[in-house]
Amino acid sequence: MSLLKLEHICYQYGRNARPVLNDLNYQFDSGNIYAIVGKSGAGKTTLLSILSSLASPTGGHIYLNDQDVSQIDKYRFRSRYVGVVFQNFNLLSHLTALENVVLSMNISGKHFDTPKKELALELLQKVSLSPDEANRRVLKLSGGQQQRVAIARALSYDPDIILADEPTGNLDEETQDEIIRIFRLLADEGKCVILVTHSPIVAQAADYVYELPRH
Amino acid sequence: MFLFQNALKSITRNKLRNILIGIIVLVIAVSACTALSIRQAAQTAKEDTLSQMTITAQISFDRTQAMEQMAQPDMENGKPDQAPDADTSFDRRNFDFDILQGSSLTLEDYIQYAQAQSDGDSYYYSGAFSLDATGDLLPYGTEEDDEESDESSETSQDFSMQPPGGMENGFPGGGERFQVNTGDFAITGYSSYDAMLSMFGEDGSYMITDGEMFDETSEELTCIISNELALYNNLSVGDTLTLCNPQCEDETYTLTISGIYTNSASSSEEQNRFSMNDPANNIYMNYTALSDIADASSEADNTTTDSSGEEQSAALNITLAFTYTFTNIEHYEQFEEQVYELGLSEDYTVSSSDLTAFENSLTPLETLSTTALWFFLIVLIVGGIILVTLNIFNLRERKYEVGVLTAIGMKKSRVAVQFVIELFLVTFVSMMIGTAIGAAVSVPVTNTLLSGQIEKNEQSNASVSENFGFDPGQSAGERMARPDGSPAVSYVNSVSSATNLTVILQLVGVGILLTIVSSLAALISIMRYEPLKILSSRS
Ligand SMILES: Nc1ncnc2c1ncn2[C@@H]1O[C@H](COP(=O)(O)OP(=O)(O)O)[C@@H](O)[C@H]1O
Numbered sequence: 001m002s003l004l005k006l007e008h009i010c011y012q013y014g015r016n017a018r019p020v021l022n023d024l025n026y027q028f029d030s031g032n033i034y035a036i037v038g039k040s041g042a043g044k045t046t047l048l049s050i051l052s053s054l055a056s057p058t059g060g061h062i063y064l065n066d067q068d069v070s071q072i073d074k075y076r077f078r079s080r081y082v083g084v085v086f087q088n089f090n091l092l093s094h095l096t097a098l099e100n101v102v103l104s105m106n107i108s109g110k111h112f113d114t115p116k117k118e119l120a121l122e123l124l125q126k127v128s129l130s131p132d133e134a135n136r137r138v139l140k141l142s143g144g145q146q147q148r149v150a151i152a153r154a155l156s157y158d159p160d161i162i163l164a165d166e167p168t169g170n171l172d173e174e175t176q177d178e179i180i181r182i183f184r185l186l187a188d189e190g191k192c193v194i195l196v197t198h199s200p201i202v203a204q205a206a207d208y209v210y211e212l213p214r215h
Numbered sequence: 216m217f218l219f220q221n222a223l224k225s226i227t228r229n230k231l232r233n234i235l236i237g238i239i240v241l242v243i244a245v246s247a248c249t250a251l252s253i254r255q256a257a258q259t260a261k262e263d264t265l266s267q268m269t270i271t272a273q274i275s276f277d278r279t280q281a282m283e284q285m286a287q288p289d290m291e292n293g294k295p296d297q298a299p300d301a302d303t304s305f306d307r308r309n310f311d312f313d314i315l316q317g318s319s320l321t322l323e324d325y326i327q328y329a330q331a332q333s334d335g336d337s338y339y340y341s342g343a344f345s346l347d348a349t350g351d352l353l354p355y356g357t358e359e360d361d362e363e364s365d366e367s368s369e370t371s372q373d374f375s376m377q378p379p380g381g382m383e384n385g386f387p388g389g390g391e392r393f394q395v396n397t398g399d400f401a402i403t404g405y406s407s408y409d410a411m412l413s414m415f416g417e418d419g420s421y422m423i424t425d426g427e428m429f430d431e432t433s434e435e436l437t438c439i440i441s442n443e444l445a446l447y448n449n450l451s452v453g454d455t456l457t458l459c460n461p462q463c464e465d466e467t468y469t470l471t472i473s474g475i476y477t478n479s480a481s482s483s484e485e486q487n488r489f490s491m492n493d494p495a496n497n498i499y500m501n502y503t504a505l506s507d508i509a510d511a512s513s514e515a516d517n518t519t520t521d522s523s524g525e526e527q528s529a530a531l532n533i534t535l536a537f538t539y540t541f542t543n544i545e546h547y548e549q550f551e552e553q554v555y556e557l558g559l560s561e562d563y564t565v566s567s568s569d570l571t572a573f574e575n576s577l578t579p580l581e582t583l584s585t586t587a588l589w590f591f592l593i594v595l596i597v598g599g600i601i602l603v604t605l606n607i608f609n610l611r612e613r614k615y616e617v618g619v620l621t622a623i624g625m626k627k628s629r630v631a632v633q634f635v636i637e638l639f640l641v642t643f644v645s646m647m648i649g650t651a652i653g654a655a656v657s658v659p660v661t662n663t664l665l666s667g668q669i670e671k672n673e674q675s676n677a678s679v680s681e682n683f684g685f686d687p688g689q690s691a692g693e694r695m696a697r698p699d700g701s702p703a704v705s706y707v708n709s710v711s712s713a714t715n716l717t718v719i720l721q722l723v724g725v726g727i728l729l730t731i732v733s734s735l736a737a738l739i740s741i742m743r744y745e746p747l748k749i750l751s752s753r754s
């Protein structure tokens with residue numbers, strides 16, 4: 001039994017549009033890093049949207065522990081089972097790094113034994129952000145720092161699956177390495193990490209690589 | 216409740232947006248509070264006075280209605296050979312003065328109708344007729360040797376008589392005219408001191424300067440006469456007056472003078488050329504005695520011959536003025552309804568001149584109140600439109616925020632709730648500040664606007680007065696009572712409190728309404744948002 005299983009996944013934007021994804025059959029398991037690679041426009045972000053239930057596949061099924069994901073409330077799925085690190089982070093700019101993380105905890109509706117603020121600070125520390133940086137508005141953080149906040153937010157409700165879209169996109173090499181190190185750490189903790197990327201360095205770091213076919 | 220915390224953070228971290236909404240709501244709140252307070256003040260002023268006011272009312276013949284009925288072409292009696300257009304012209308020969316006069320009600324009728332009154336209500340009445348002087352006695356204002364003037368006072372004339380019901384109440388029945396035969400003296404009899412008080416007590420222009428008031432119930436023919444008449448005829452308390460029926464000199468009555476009164480308001484009135492119309496020739500007594508004279512007169516059964524040679528009774532005819540008093544407006548309104556069930560014809564109306572005067576006194580405040588209502592509605596509508604527009608713009612700006620929140624798993628409905636909480640908080644804080652400002656300024660603003668409105672009313676009344684010679688703000692009775700033209704209407708010219716619980720509750724309603732209206736736009740657009748589209752359009 002796989003944690004996440006795609007069966008004949010197809011997707012097209014609009015009825016008469018050219019299909020972006022065509023008959024994908026992938027499996028994802030805990031404790032591994034997966035890299036989905038492809039050229040720009042190959043449909044990587046689209047696949048990530050489907051994996052995070054932001055979009056429903058136009059064909060095929062996704063199973064989470066053998067349960068059809070379409071049966072799960074998509075808000076619940078997004079706020080409990082998968083943590084998404086968006087390509088452009090999608091952090092709320094009027095909040096601090098810490099508040100972004102706490103907000104995500106609140107939305108999940110999950111019960112936490114430790115106070116949420118403490119937990120959030122710990123998470124931010126884990127992705128190498130100081131308490132001072134944690135209390136800054138996200139707009140006053142660098143791209144790399146925002147990337148870490150986004151990762152911390154994706155981890156905030158302790159999901160089994162972490163999805164990241166081009167996690168090293170605009171980062172310098174040193175920061176890229178640091179981010180990859182964090183993902184490795186998470187996989188070692190038992191999470192299933194799925195990275196969508198066009199970067200060969202990231203693909204190299206992954207345990208498994210799925211390449212999206214060119215159209 | 217993280218939604219509430221989120222809302223608070225969102226408000227405090229996006230000050231500009233919320234200050235803009237706040238200012239608009241504040242303007243609406245101040246305007247609404249002032250406008251509603253003005254309305255409340257008008258309402259309070261009216262209710263307070265009405266609840267304390269003793270209302271006096273008269274039953275009078277509705278001449279307008281009778282005229283209308285007469286003007287209706289009577290189909291049954293219409294002549295069939297008449298040209299079709301003929302019935303559009305008014306035939307003066309059809310003019311029935313008897314109908315217009317109305318069959319006057321008797322004292323028994325009036326007392327019967329009093330059954331429609333409630334506990335605590337009462338009535339009083341007065342009667343009047345005129346008598347002529349006999350012997351050496353001369354009415355005030357006539358000259359001893361001037362035979363012609365004496366002649367003229369003997370001739371039968373129709374003119375309006377002074378209201379026997381008392382000056383304050385105006386003419387009984389709001390301007391009904393009585394046809395009376397001119398005599399030298401107007402004899403008025405009152406049913407009770409209540410009835411007299413309405414003349415003697417209230418404006419203070421009448422005063423007993425010698426002797427005493429006649430007995431309220433005595434059947435003796437005692438009376439009080441004016442100081443002028445006493446001086447003119449060298450009469451003093453205890454002397455007697457011998458008067459006769461103007462139609463029949465042989466029918467005489469002797470009255471004993473129990474007191475002499477002065478009337479500070481009357482003596483200067485030059486325009487009263489007929490002696491009976493000079494207030495100095497008013498003689499007052501009680502109704503019992505007056506009606507005894509009338510009874511004696513009809514027993515005497517004297518007759519006169521009129522111009523057409525027909526014989527008519529010369530008996531003295533009492534002109535009645537009957538006044539009902541009510542302790543409150545509800546009693547009056549109930550009376551107005553029920554009196555017809557007791558058999559009063561629909562040709563008669565119940566009217567109250569003091570109620571009319573009171574309503575007139577409220578005119579500026581009520582005009583202001585109506586203006587305030589329109590102002591309030593316009594502010595509400597314009598303000599509402601601005602708020603909705605502003606919210607639509609704000610929401611476009613927040614599209615991304617909605618996208619992010621839903622993308623990380625927040626339900627659209629909860630996003631909507633958070634946004635509504637934000638609007639609600641901003642609206643309520645602004646409403647509270649606005650209400651406080653409005654409450655502080657509403658009394659002075661109301662009074663300033665009110666004095667402006669009164670000035671306007673007085674100006675327009677003055678111009679009507681110039682053109683038509685009377686003040687439209689006055690009732691007919693008041694015009695009669697105040698020939699010197701002093702302003703009869705004292706407008707309600709200030710309010711003391713305006714913003715009360717009712718106003719605050721109304722403002723809470725306004726606040727909720729504004730929140731709903733402005734969030735409606737937010738809710739609709741949030742529900743239509745798709746996070747994927749919002750997020751992908753961003754990147
Ligand atoms: N919202 C959309 N509507 C229509 N077409 C889209 C939309 N988003 C992406 N596409 C198309 O789908 C294809 C895949 O896009 P995407 O998944 O963003 O590629 P990648 O992330 O691999 O660069 C592209 O050809 C793109 O033009």
Ligand SMILES: [Mg+2]
Pocket residue numbers: 044045046087
């Ligand atoms: Mg992409």
